[in-house]
Amino acid sequence: MERFTLSLPSTPCARADAAAALCGVVSSGNLEILVDRGSMADRCDIEVNTSAHGFRDTWEAVLADAVARHAAGGLALAINDAGATPAVVSLRLDQALEALEDRA
Amino acid sequence: MGAPWNQRAARRARRLERLAPLTRGREIAAADIIAALEAAIEPGDRVCLEGNNQKQADFLAESLADCSPERLHDLHMVQSVLALPAHIDVFERGIANRLDFSFSGPQANRLARLVEERRIAIGAIHTYLELFGRYFVDLTPDVCLIAAQAADADGNLYLGPNTEDTPAIVEATAFRHGIVIAQVNERLERLPRVDIPADWTDAFVVAPRPNYIEPLFTRDPAQITEIQVLMAMMAIKGIYAEYGVQRLNHGIGFDTAAIELLLPTYAESLGLRGKICSHWALNPHPTLIPAIEAGFVESVHSFGSEVGMENYVAARSDVFFTGRDGSMRSNRAFCQTAGLYACDMFIGSTLQIDLAGNSSTATLGRIAGFGGAPNMGSDARGRRHASPAWLRAGRERAGDAIATRGQKLVVQTVETFREHMAPAFVDRLDAWQLMEDMGMDLPPIMIHGDDVTHIVTEEGIANLLLCRSAAEREQAIRGVAGYTPVGRARDARMVENLRDRGVIRRPEDIGIDKRGATRDLLAARSIKDLVRASGGLYDPPRRFRNW
Amino acid sequence: MSRLHRHSWFEADARARIAGLVDAGSFRELCGPHERLTSPHLAVLDLPVAFDDGVVVGEATLDGRPVLVGAQQGEFNGGAVGEIHGAKLRGLFERARRTRPAAVLLAIDSGGVRLHEANAGLIAISELMRALLAARAEGIPVYGLIGGSCGAFGGMGIVARLCDALVMSEEGRLGLSGPEVIETVKGVDEFDSKDRALVWRVTGGKLRRSLGDAALLVDDDVAAFRDAARTLLARPVPARDLAALAADQQALTQRAARHADARDGLDIWRALGLPDPAVIPMLDAADFNRLLAPLSPTEAA
Numbered sequence: 001m002e003r004f005t006l007s008l009p010s011t012p013c014a015r016a017d018a019a020a021a022l023c024g025v026v027s028s029g030n031l032e033i034l035v036d037r038g039s040m041a042d043r044c045d046i047e048v049n050t051s052a053h054g055f056r057d058t059w060e061a062v063l064a065d066a067v068a069r070h071a072a073g074g075l076a077l078a079i080n081d082a083g084a085t086p087a088v089v090s091l092r093l094d095q096a097l098e099a100l101e102d103r104a
Numbered sequence: 105m106g107a108p109w110n111q112r113a114a115r116r117a118r119r120l121e122r123l124a125p126l127t128r129g130r131e132i133a134a135a136d137i138i139a140a141l142e143a144a145i146e147p148g149d150r151v152c153l154e155g156n157n158q159k160q161a162d163f164l165a166e167s168l169a170d171c172s173p174e175r176l177h178d179l180h181m182v183q184s185v186l187a188l189p190a191h192i193d194v195f196e197r198g199i200a201n202r203l204d205f206s207f208s209g210p211q212a213n214r215l216a217r218l219v220e221e222r223r224i225a226i227g228a229i230h231t232y233l234e235l236f237g238r239y240f241v242d243l244t245p246d247v248c249l250i251a252a253q254a255a256d257a258d259g260n261l262y263l264g265p266n267t268e269d270t271p272a273i274v275e276a277t278a279f280r281h282g283i284v285i286a287q288v289n290e291r292l293e294r295l296p297r298v299d300i301p302a303d304w305t306d307a308f309v310v311a312p313r314p315n316y317i318e319p320l321f322t323r324d325p326a327q328i329t330e331i332q333v334l335m336a337m338m339a340i341k342g343i344y345a346e347y348g349v350q351r352l353n354h355g356i357g358f359d360t361a362a363i364e365l366l367l368p369t370y371a372e373s374l375g376l377r378g379k380i381c382s383h384w385a386l387n388p389h390p391t392l393i394p395a396i397e398a399g400f401v402e403s404v405h406s407f408g409s410e411v412g413m414e415n416y417v418a419a420r421s422d423v424f425f426t427g428r429d430g431s432m433r434s435n436r437a438f439c440q441t442a443g444l445y446a447c448d449m450f451i452g453s454t455l456q457i458d459l460a461g462n463s464s465t466a467t468l469g470r471i472a473g474f475g476g477a478p479n480m481g482s483d484a485r486g487r488r489h490a491s492p493a494w495l496r497a498g499r500e501r502a503g504d505a506i507a508t509r510g511q512k513l514v515v516q517t518v519e520t521f522r523e524h525m526a527p528a529f530v531d532r533l534d535a536w537q538l539m540e541d542m543g544m545d546l547p548p549i550m551i552h553g554d555d556v557t558h559i560v561t562e563e564g565i566a567n568l569l570l571c572r573s574a575a576e577r578e579q580a581i582r583g584v585a586g587y588t589p590v591g592r593a594r595d596a597r598m599v600e601n602l603r604d605r606g607v608i609r610r611p612e613d614i615g616i617d618k619r620g621a622t623r624d625l626l627a628a629r630s631i632k633d634l635v636r637a638s639g640g641l642y643d644p645p646r647r648f649r650n651w
Numbered sequence: 652m653s654r655l656h657r658h659s660w661f662e663a664d665a666r667a668r669i670a671g672l673v674d675a676g677s678f679r680e681l682c683g684p685h686e687r688l689t690s691p692h693l694a695v696l697d698l699p700v701a702f703d704d705g706v707v708v709g710e711a712t713l714d715g716r717p718v719l720v721g722a723q724q725g726e727f728n729g730g731a732v733g734e735i736h737g738a739k740l741r742g743l744f745e746r747a748r749r750t751r752p753a754a755v756l757l758a759i760d761s762g763g764v765r766l767h768e769a770n771a772g773l774i775a776i777s778e779l780m781r782a783l784l785a786a787r788a789e790g791i792p793v794y795g796l797i798g799g800s801c802g803a804f805g806g807m808g809i810v811a812r813l814c815d816a817l818v819m820s821e822e823g824r825l826g827l828s829g830p831e832v833i834e835t836v837k838g839v840d841e842f843d844s845k846d847r848a849l850v851w852r853v854t855g856g857k858l859r860r861s862l863g864d865a866a867l868l869v870d871d872d873v874a875a876f877r878d879a880a881r882t883l884l885a886r887p888v889p890a891r892d893l894a895a896l897a898a899d900q901q902a903l904t905q906r907a908a909r910h911a912d913a914r915d916g917l918d919i920w921r922a923l924g925l926p927d928p929a930v931i932p933m934l935d936a937a938d939f940n941r942l943l944a945p946l947s948p949t950e951a952a
Contacts, residue, residue: 029523052524052525055525058525058587061587061592062587083523083524083525085331085519085520085521085522085523085525086520086521086586086587087331087519087520087521087562087586088329088331090562091330091331091334091618094618094619095619098619
């Protein structure tokens, strides 16, 4: 497993205080994203645990785009990944973050 | 006999004379087949062993491999597909040493090894139509060993639904004084229909077991992913609907199976029934059943058949080509011609695409060949008849210049990464390395970049027809290549400019909400759903069932 | 076309199954993913973990009556029972003894013990069995629901048969050794695991219903599973005395003798006197149940 953490700037999420969700399932080529309240209103804290080695910069690019697309400030994301492609990762991030925006 | 202008006929007579003691009427006993092959074939012969991508003359292939290399050697094999271990055994055992073929998918590794060991000389890797063409020019078989469903006592053959290559092979062999030997599953008093007349055949053998047919075109809807659903939506709304594509061919992958399963749901909701996908050059894909049942499809002509689809095809004779006996008639040579000249679109997937849009399924250590994709996936410059889709594509390519011809739509649909994070977009195709390793004249490119009109990925659609320079083309490709190294090396400003011009279109640009891309849109989500949609007529192979 | 718009139980994940099974919004998860009770064994092996260790447990209501619910995540390691996973389920049954719900509903989707966790997994599943039986002994009914891709095999096959009653879809499977294991140990002539039609005829919901192992056979539809759970909940709590056990044992003995030579579900359907066994696999649940009704297979356990 490869593990790393990031803290990326993002528009504050209106519902950050109430954030608590799980999106996706850990299975081959798939991942789960746990959404919790983060530490700073204008940043998104992200913790990645992935079975694919050597793709940290790809992850960083995918995650940076996702938190730029969505209001993810004030959130903490924890990811367990079993080899999902960036397409699947982006889709799950959209699902996890849009769920919070819809209820805002 | 012996007249200088009829040597081939004399040669044929000699072979039949040697074969005669081993036949009763036209029939060879299964136990005598090796002796019969050794009698009919001579060293150095060009032999066509019928191997299609589905139907296999497996008994004759195994029997040929078991012949004595002292009696039979230096054979030149010409066949479209090397699918069975026996197809390679004939080379490993020293019976044959030259090969001209089209596709070797399952045996691609063994074939590459034999080439590296210089135990096999490959003349060329062909598309199907090229190889069939050469059967009539400079690769005419001396002997062909074919597979049929049934024979009668006179030697007439019934081919069943999987006609595939058989007529092309037999025509080339029989009318140039070659020997035609068929393996059949059964001998009948009276055939349901005569597909190959006895005048074109010499002998047949009832094989100990029915010939093998690979269910190559069955895609279990359960394995279609949300990403594939999204890309299918993009293709339907962004290409099929825009160009009004009525006549087309699909590849065999899950990406195109997803499109087939979205016709009765998503395409229907866009009001596209009757406006797209009426006429197909396509094998009877089980995943097309819901679209047929929903009234999308007027006609389907097929290269071969598909295991389990026999009853469904027979019951939908307005749609499929069927004989007077009611059963399906397919024909690879004609269907390839249809795909090349009479279709307005080919859409399929690939393993690698480079910055010029060249695509290839060749990977290192494997000589897989091409099959039919290059014929389907190329613009037929000899085409003259017009259709709206063809004209529009031609005009887009011409830009400000006056279009004097149309253009076939050749669409590649790929996820930016395959499984195990292998990028589909690359700076350099593996095909170039393979060319060097194998001493080929050209890299084994499946579809040339200048034939590709659109690339669909989860990130967007690139319309290469609208690109006005090689640089634009490169950025259009990078602009849909996602997070692959090729995609991340894009010129962001140029890509945004291409998007403004509609060269690149994102899902939101064509009004697609990604959240709507769920498996719920599939008209069938399991093989069982397909059986139900067929009214119980589709009888899937056992390995595809979960009931 | 209506069947195309069914919400498939087979395709739903554990959380979606629970959401469709119980009263809307009533589910309260216990030991949920935010507590990050992940497998220490998978971590040691450097394998991906899941924040819920592949099982969701909690309390809810069904038709307003309190129930406890557990659902295995078949996609995570084949729904296999590891130490944490097993402990969560065991805790669910221990809680049942305290809170006395109308029933415990267990959505099984598992190949059995998680092999990576070896003895810890084996102990976890035996503790789960003990806790389940203890809850039943105190009069709390336990109903199993089987319709996921992993079925109920190995230790979870046993757990399934410890329930008061089972609801199955045809897609769901129930057995002890999985088809691949049988083929590996006894050879392909004994059981061809690649012959999927055979596998489902032998382990699938329709045969299990025919033999009485499952009480109800439903279509692959979340709403149908919910309806079946409500049906079971409306029944009186099954008798669990020595006489009932002896009757079950006798029924099973007779069943084993009657079908001793059967090699295929088709043989059993034929022996049961069903008119056209070959068509049974394609029947939907309503037609199948109609066919089976005159035979009223005993619910043997």
